[in-house]
Amino acid sequence: MPALDTNVILRYVVKDDPKQTRVAQRYIEQHAEAGDTLFLSTSVVLETEWVLRSVYGFSKDDVIAVFVGLLEAREMTFQDEATIERAVHRYREFNLDFADCLHLATAETFGQLPLASFEKKARGIDGFEALTG
Numbered sequence: 487m488p489a490l491d492t493n494v495i496l497r498y499v500v501k502d503d504p505k506q507t508r509v510a511q512r513y514i515e516q517h518a519e520a521g522d523t524l525f526l527s528t529s530v531v532l533e534t535e536w537v538l539r540s541v542y543g544f545s546k547d548d549v550i551a552v553f554v555g556l557l558e559a560r561e562m563t564f565q566d567e568a569t570i571e572r573a574v575h576r577y578r579e580f581n582l583d584f585a586d587c588l589h590l591a592t593a594e595t596f597g598q599l600p601l602a603s604f605e606k607k608a609r610g611i612d613g614f615e616a617l618t619g
Contacts, residue, residue, distance in 0.1 A: 518561035
């Protein structure tokens with residue numbers, strides 16, 4: 487199963503480079519037509535969120551929509567889909583950065599709670615242990 491890098495996902499979603507967008511779309515479509523799935527690692531998901539938000543100015547709602555679309559796409563498979571779904575849910579629910587939501591979702595997946603953090607926004611959220619100092 488081929489894996490996709492962040493830059494391929496970005497071209498597919500953002501469509502900011504016409505040539506690379508066509509190549510990315512064709513690559514994804516060819517694999518989808520062949521019945522293949524394309525692998526997205528957790529690190530690619532995390533980097534994709536960061537680039538969409540910080541470089542392209544996507545809003546939180548827009549980022550969530552991108553991830554929901556990718557999660558629903560039959561041709562995409564994730565390193566840990568349940569964790570990504572949980573992270574997207576937490577991101578929608580709380581005023582936290584996506585990275586913090588992913589860290590919490592990963593700790594939950596592995597039964598390693600609480601997640602100790604100095605993140606002030608995490609105070610009072612189940613699963614976090616707020617540290618002060």
